Amino acid sequence: MRRLLCPLAAALLLTLGACNKDSSLSDPVGPSAAATAPGPAQSLVYPQAQRVEHVDTYHGISVADPYRWLENIDSEETQQWVRAQNELTFGVLDDIEARDALRKRLTTLWDYERWGVPRRRGDVYFVSRNDGLQNQSVLYTMKSPTDTPKVLLDPNTLSKDGTVALSGTWPSRDGKYLAYGVSEAGSDWQTWRVRDVATGKDTGDSLGSIKFAYAAWTPDGKGFYYARYPEAKQGDELEQLNYDQKLYYHHLGQPQDKDLLVYERPDHKEWGFDGSVSHDGSFLVITVRLGTDPKKSVIVSDLRPDTEKKHAKRKPAFVELLPDFKAAYSFIGNEGDTLLFRTNDDAPRGRIIAIDVKKPAREHWQERVAQQDATLRGAGIVGGRLVLSYLDKAVSKVSIHALSGKHERDVVLPGLGTASGVVGEEEHNEGFFSFTSLATPGSVYGIDVSSGALTPFKSPKMAFDPDDFTVSQVFYPSADGTSIPMFIAHKKGITPTGDNPTYLYGYGGFNIPLTPSFSVPNLVWMEMGGVFAMPNLRGGGEFGEAWHQAGTKLDKQNVFDDFIAAAEYLIAQGWTAPEHLAIGGRSNGGLLVGATMTQRPELFAAALPGVGVMDMLRFNKFTIGWAWESDYGSPQDPKQFEALFAYSPYHNLKEGTDYPATMVYTADHDDRVLPAHSYKFAAALQHAHAGADPVLIRIDVRAGHGAGKPTAKRIEEWADLWGFLVTHLKMDASELPS
Numbered sequence: 001m002r003r004l005l006c007p008l009a010a011a012l013l014l015t016l017g018a019c020n021k022d023s024s025l026s027d028p029v030g031p032s033a034a035a036t037a038p039g040p041a042q043s044l045v046y047p048q049a050q051r052v053e054h055v056d057t058y059h060g061i062s063v064a065d066p067y068r069w070l071e072n073i074d075s076e077e078t079q080q081w082v083r084a085q086n087e088l089t090f091g092v093l094d095d096i097e098a099r100d101a102l103r104k105r106l107t108t109l110w111d112y113e114r115w116g117v118p119r120r121r122g123d124v125y126f127v128s129r130n131d132g133l134q135n136q137s138v139l140y141t142m143k144s145p146t147d148t149p150k151v152l153l154d155p156n157t158l159s160k161d162g163t164v165a166l167s168g169t170w171p172s173r174d175g176k177y178l179a180y181g182v183s184e185a186g187s188d189w190q191t192w193r194v195r196d197v198a199t200g201k202d203t204g205d206s207l208g209s210i211k212f213a214y215a216a217w218t219p220d221g222k223g224f225y226y227a228r229y230p231e232a233k234q235g236d237e238l239e240q241l242n243y244d245q246k247l248y249y250h251h252l253g254q255p256q257d258k259d260l261l262v263y264e265r266p267d268h269k270e271w272g273f274d275g276s277v278s279h280d281g282s283f284l285v286i287t288v289r290l291g292t293d294p295k296k297s298v299i300v301s302d303l304r305p306d307t308e309k310k311h312a313k314r315k316p317a318f319v320e321l322l323p324d325f326k327a328a329y330s331f332i333g334n335e336g337d338t339l340l341f342r343t344n345d346d347a348p349r350g351r352i353i354a355i356d357v358k359k360p361a362r363e364h365w366q367e368r369v370a371q372q373d374a375t376l377r378g379a380g381i382v383g384g385r386l387v388l389s390y391l392d393k394a395v396s397k398v399s400i401h402a403l404s405g406k407h408e409r410d411v412v413l414p415g416l417g418t419a420s421g422v423v424g425e426e427e428h429n430e431g432f433f434s435f436t437s438l439a440t441p442g443s444v445y446g447i448d449v450s451s452g453a454l455t456p457f458k459s460p461k462m463a464f465d466p467d468d469f470t471v472s473q474v475f476y477p478s479a480d481g482t483s484i485p486m487f488i489a490h491k492k493g494i495t496p497t498g499d500n501p502t503y504l505y506g507y508g509g510f511n512i513p514l515t516p517s518f519s520v521p522n523l524v525w526m527e528m529g530g531v532f533a534m535p536n537l538r539g540g541g542e543f544g545e546a547w548h549q550a551g552t553k554l555d556k557q558n559v560f561d562d563f564i565a566a567a568e569y570l571i572a573q574g575w576t577a578p579e580h581l582a583i584g585g586r587s588n589g590g591l592l593v594g595a596t597m598t599q600r601p602e603l604f605a606a607a608l609p610g611v612g613v614m615d616m617l618r619f620n621k622f623t624i625g626w627a628w629e630s631d632y633g634s635p636q637d638p639k640q641f642e643a644l645f646a647y648s649p650y651h652n653l654k655e656g657t658d659y660p661a662t663m664v665y666t667a668d669h670d671d672r673v674l675p676a677h678s679y680k681f682a683a684a685l686q687h688a689h690a691g692a693d694p695v696l697i698r699i700d701v702r703a704g705h706g707a708g709k710p711t712a713k714r715i716e717e718w719a720d721l722w723g724f725l726v727t728h729l730k731m732d733a734s735e736l737p738s
Contacts, residue, residue, distance in 0.1 A: 044092070044694050047084035049683035056617070059638045063617060063651065070679040071622075073668070078679070082668065082699050085682070089663070089696040096723040098733035102524065103719035105736045107133070108463055109520045110715060115444050115458040117423050117432045118145065124175030124197060126152070135162025135710035139169055139180075141197060145446060145457055152200060153180060165708025170215035170224070177203070177252070179215040179224060185669040186704015188212070188624075192226070194252060207256045212245075212624075216275045216284075223251040225262060225275035225284065242624045244269040247286060262315060263299070270626070277303075278334045279381075279426045283357070284316060285331045285339065291627030294511050294545065296329045298322035300339070300357060321360050328545070333381040333426060335403060340368065340386075342379040349544035350376025352386065352405060368405030375544045377513070382424030382431040383449040389421045393473065393485055394515050394542045398422065398433070400449055409452045415440070416471075418515040422447060432457060438489040438516045438532070439469035439523070464737075468492060469526055471516065476569035478538075479561040482550075485542070486535035486566055487516055488575070490526055496574030501530045501729040502581050504567055508537030508559035509588035510631050511548040521718040528726070528735050531575055535566040537592075539631070553633040554643050560595045567603050582660075582725050584608035586706065587673055588631075591616075594649030594681060597660055606661040606693075606728040608721055609649075611673050611705055614681035616648035617641070622674040650677075653684050658691035661728040663721065667703035675699065693728060 051066035070078055093099060116128035116137065129149065130137040136156050140149035158164040167181040167190045176197055181190035192207040192215070209231050215224040227245050246264040250256070263286060265271050272289040282304050288297040301316035322329050327345035334340065338354050345353070352369035369376075369388065374397055378389035385408070386401040396419040398411040413419055417437030424431030429450045436442040443459040471489045478484050494500060503525055507514050514534055522532050536542040539551020539559045551559040567583070570576050581604050585592045590612020597607045617635045619625045633640030645651060653659075662685060666678035682697035689695045698720060703709055709717075726733050 043692070044088070046686040047081060047088060049081060049686070051687070058617065058635060058641050058645070061641075061645070063645070065615075065618075065680075067680040067683045070683060071618075071674070071676040073674065073676055073679070081679070081683075085697050086699050089698050092694060092696060093698075093720050093723060096727055098726045098731075099719055099723040101733050101736055102722050102726070103715060105524055105527070106520060106715045106718055109523060110711060112441065112460045112462045113458075114442070114460060117420060117434050117444055118142070118457065119171065119423050119432075120175075120425055120428060120430065121171040121173060122175030124171070126169065126171050126175075126178070130711075133711055135712055136165050136708070139166065139178075152178065152197065153195060155182065158182065159184075161702065162710030162712060163702050163708075165710075167708060168214055170217065171197070172217045172221040172224075173219050174221045176221055177217075179217070181210065183704075183708055185702045186667060186706065186708055187669060188671055188705070188707075203252060205250070205252060205254075207250060207259075212272060214274070216277045218277055219279075219281040223249055225249050225277065227273045227275065242626070245272045247273045247275050260315065263318065276331050278339075280334065282336075283334060283339065286318070287329065287331060288325075290325055291630050292510055293325065293630035294328040294344070294548070295325040296322075296327075297325050298329050298331070298341075302357070319357070319360075321355065321357065330379070332379050332386070338366075340379075340381075340403075342376060344545045347371035348546045349374070352376075352379060352388070352401075368403070369401055369407075375513075375542065377541065378421035380421060380424070381426045382422055383429035384426065385449050387422045387424070387431065387449060389419065391513055391515065391542055394487070394513060394536045395473075396435075396515065400452060411447065411452050412454070414443070414445075414454075416516070418517045422449070424449070436516075436518045438471045438487060438518065438534075439466045439526075441518045464523065464527070469523075474569075476535075476565060478558070478565045480558070482538070482558075482562070484535055484537065484562050484565065486533055486569070488531065488533050488570075489516075489522070490531045491529065494529065494531065498574045498577055499580055500576050501528075501725070501731045502533060502570055502576035503530055503725065504533045504535075504563070504570065504581065504583045505589070506535055506537050506563050506566070506583075506585050506592050507587075507589040508539040508551055508562065508592055510539070510628075511541040511545070512588075513541040515542075521722065524718070524736070525722060527737060528722075528731055528733055530731065531570075533566065533570055533575075535562060537562040537566075552631045553640055556632065556643060557647060559592060560599060560647060563592055563596050564600055564603065567600075578603050579605050580729055582606040582608065582729060584610070584721075586610040586612070588613060590614070590673070590678075591649065595647045595652075597662065598649050598652040598654075599647070601657055601659045604660040606663075606725050607659075608663055608665065608725070609678075609681075610665045611667065611670055611675075612649070612664075612677060612681070613673055614648070614677040615650045616644040617651065619677070622676070623671050625674075650681050650684055653681075653688040655688045656690045657688055659685060659689050659693075659695060661693035661724070662695040663724045664695075664697040665700070665717070665721070666697070667700040667705070669703055670705045672705040696724075 054065045054068040111132035114130045118125045118127040125142040128137040139153040141152045155166045163185045167183040170179045178195045181192045183190050188211040190210045194203045194205040209228045213227040217224040247262045248259040250259045274287045276285045284301040286299040298321045299318050300321045301318045330342040332340040351371045354366040374390035374392035390397040395416050400408045420434045422431040422433045431447045434442045434444045441460045444457040446455040475483045537559050590609040593609035635641045664678045664682045666675040685695045
């Protein structure tokens, strides 16, 4: 029982079911057994993974699952296999001459001061900072943007190896208290505490059984609303712990078991809740999620009848303001009885609407800001104005409007790149945001929303010159003729000669956009002469809900077609050739890589599928995987099963095929995408592979899906990933600066 063994282990989105050991399994891992299907020139000896006679039937179709036993991730048999695979993989990596130079350069470039975006609460500014190589960023307070920062919370003191991370921080409105979450070993599960800002000491409040939640403080600072799951009990199955989230009110100083249960839906245990309190304290607005579906429902309670004394003792009354999950709705703020929302209702690219809670019928809605050609991705109220964040062809735009919706100005950003949403308070004209691009590290700016004037807050100093690199955006046709944008970045002077080592990276899912942002590993790749390419695939959020839906369920193949077309474009334009082309992606992007390399193995020299969803017939049985059915569909639906089975990476490997050199990578504490996805895929790949190039799996220990990973582990991981590609794309790491 992973959840009970690791009480802090485990955040939202890709689910772990009961792991039943197959009765036919016997001694599944041989310490030095030969690979079951070695190619004629293959020299590696892979750890043997027993193939069991396990067959499932879906809609009359029999499907073999020979590595079902690897789903029991804590069994001794699986742990033997993990140890044997890591021994092989790290033995191969240790022989890569360029690995030390890569590690050294990654360390040098990662060693720069990084600041978060400040948040003002009352007279206190809260901001994170990493001095460079700290495993975790430290939270500071300041009295003004020019004040000397004072340490409030240093997570590096919570563990020797840096694997305990801050998973969220939520200051009270007056800045007197900080609610914060910590997670261990990359887990989605969090423990929350409260810190007194003035003294820098914890209050003793401790909350558990939490993930996918945040604290919504009441204006009086006496407590906050939050969502939690049922407390784990001995004998609970893991998947049970990812249902039945409920909304509570925690009054400071009280034990968690005394928290007021505010809202639950025992008739809909799959619903999740995000509570927000309007800035004036008049309304509690609950946004209801159904897995990862962008469609939401909204439930509202008028808090004004409550007195301060009653507040933590009486359940408020609720009204379903926007029921039935018809569209996406995100609460922005209120003007008296009128609530403002960002929505894609009748506007696939987003608009701003106003709803009077006393006249909520659709005919009374007001449109404050109409849908634009760009995609609305964020909205907030700062200084009594609407500040809206857009994506225009995957590049950020920010505009400022009166609350009436009247456009006042566009913010002049520092260039073409990605701006985070402006963070600020309704009563202050001052806000903050960060800006980054593929070759420019993130800088933080202050903004006066009344004038649009920008003031630099913090800009990093790094050991490279951004002017040495160039970024362009191109458009190419996918298989069905759809035009797909792609960013291409590289050192200046590199031209399409047909032999450039190229790394093609993608995601394509869950309405998540890929926008140009800075990455130390990508910079190192480009310093070695590599080309970095990032297409904006369907399924993402770059072009609104229609673009997202075009890459989901029965249309998921569009995403893989878009990615394959990106590779073919890069080859046709002379940027690279199959023997110089590698692909990579993480999570849903790991699925992308797995599906693409099984469909077109001849198109790539190497593949890096990370923490991927590889078994598309059982993804909804593990951890929070049931929540992904909104994007993937359900194997229990006959038509959706047909689509899932057609591309599921685990099920589409073919014996005797020469696959690209591959390093699957995952982590033993990943409780979002169960590592068994990668285990089963790697075992099946090693069985099927007939080529001479290695197909390996790297399994990180005491790490999770990615969030909160210590800097030291990130550096080691990327030295290994790039080292693998340097070898198989025949790159020259000597071009790296010393």
